[in-house]
Amino acid sequence: MDNGESGSDPGPEEGPEGVAAGDGGGGAAGGGGGAVRSRRAAIGLGATAAAVVVVGGGAALAARAGLFGGGLTIRVNGEDRRVAADPSTPLLYVLRSEMGLKGPKFGCGLSECGACTVQLDGRPVRACVTPVSSAAGRAVTTLEGLGSAAHPHPLQTAFIRQQAAQCGYCISGMILESEAFLRSTPRPSDAQIKSALAGHLCRCGTHYRIVRAVKQAAGVV
Secondary structure (H helix, E strand, O other): OHHHHHHOOOOOOOOHHHHHHHHHHHHHHHHHHHHHHHHHHHHHHHHHHHHHHHHHHHHHHHHHOOHHHOOEEEEEOOEEEEEOOOOOOEHHHHHHHHOOOOOOOOOOOOOOOOOOEEEEOOEEEEOOOOEHHHHOOOEEEOHHHHOOOOOOOHHHHHHHHOOOOOOOOOHHHHHHHHHHHHHHOOOOOHHHHHHHOOOOOOOOOOHHHHHHHHHHHHOOO
């Protein structure tokens, strides 16, 4: 029987020393747990700060787009216009369907043909793939805003005089692109004009007349 008792594991020591050792181990574990909690708290604060930045940035964009006012307002041809469509709606649809501007055309819907081209802050964009929300706080210019029948823009006059339009479907985009191009390249060569308009399709094949019209507007023909 003595052998059985001597072979058994006595287990942890009991008594004041054992309790002290246990407390000491618990204290160490508690210290480790405190460090973990501190790290978690720091991570939580960092995530909260990041969320505030993201939400704040989104709020700023939404405010810029006028979404907090119950809708979107964009500036088209010098006039502020209210938009009823969803902010993700292509700008082309809003310009044509809501505002009745028939200059920009739907050609491909894939930013491939150039018929839908308008200007945002003076730079050509494809309105068929540009969400209307991206026009908030920026100036939108269509063919109607470039000139009128009574006071046409020099490019419009040149396109008429050169009879550059056959069906006319591509002409609005051609003129908006050409106007921006001539501001940066006022005395262009034929090669430069062709390069600038390479992304615009004219299925009627009046390319030579279009080039001559741009040159006339630039005063180089």
